[in-house]
Amino acid sequence: MLNQNSQGIFFMRIGIVLVVFWSFYTKGNGQSETSPNQNKFKHEIALNATNLLSNLFSLSNDNLSTPYTFVYRHRFTEKFGIHFGLGADLTREEDVLGGSNLVAKTVLYDARFGIDKIIPITNKLNFIVGLDAIAGNVKNSSSSTGFDLTTSSFKLGGGPAIRIQYHLNDRVVFMTEGLFYFIRTKGQREEIDPNTGIALFTNTSHRFTIAEPKALFIGFKF
């Protein structure tokens, strides 16, 4: 049964790939003289579709992505624009039945803002050099029968970014990015023990990272 299922998934993925292939092929065949008008629309909303597409195309379980799920981009002129990115996660778990009364919460958000200089490479492809500022916060807390543990970290930073943007047509855009970020992270850990009281630890770290392209965004212009 399992084997039949995996065969079904396999053939479904092949089908999807073939449909994509066919749509690209017919597009190349039929519209060779037309190219997308990149300047027709000024607004763009993009979503991180890395995991969606990788799940469709590949059987690999690797999860390679960035925290910014949602991106809004605005182009002021042909060669200058701004963008705003946001990612958030909020979870709460309770384990009352286990007898421990364990409550665990995670609050996470990441935001970034940046300016873009757009360099057209072809009529469909843009190279974008940008400068980003980022901020983010993660807070994990768990409590059980009087014991509390909270860890949190706040990060602030920024740096240059390089983006590659491919226009499928006037409205649909694919984009990926390489990031060169300096990040300062301030972390805090608070432990509450009914017997010993409160213990607080803090630390600060600085990091410079060059991140390879990890995400594929699908954008829609309007």
Next chain:
Amino acid sequence: MMKMKFKVSFWIVAMLLFCAQRNFAQAVDTLTQKQQSQDLPYPWSKKKEVALNVTNLAKLFVPLNFSNVTNQDVILKTKWYFKKVALRIDFGADLDLNDELSPDGFYLAIGYERRRAIYKDKWFYTTGWSGVITGNENDGVIGVLKHFGMEYNLHPSVTLGTDTGLLFGVFTDDFNLKLVSPTSLFLQMRF
């Protein structure tokens, strides 16, 4: 079943590459024609090139590829072409900048490169020399790299390429020689 899966995935990858190539090739567009109007020995003369390492991203979209995400030393390559020769800088870094500078990964190579056509303005090879400093938590290398690259033109301004090389220098303590195998795929843009 596995044999069939392999065959199918091979043909799918071949079709996707063909498709990408076709989509780019039909776009020898007005912008590119404008850029190529100067009288220079090669289309890449007096141009800047930027390449991003897309190995792990590409891996996610290849059907039936089970290999894991790998650490990449070089994330960014930049090339400034003069008439025939380019100044080339390869760079990658993941640095913890606390009390003690501890690189989880660092790579810097500065050198020169030449490019020659192999087949029909589609396939090219590059070669050159670079000085390299690289290191991580455990070891480091200062040396010289003779690098060779292979590139495929999806479009006159867009290239897919990979690199190999012969690195010789001081490896932490000892003088050594290492053949760097091609493990990375770069998407390169020229402007």
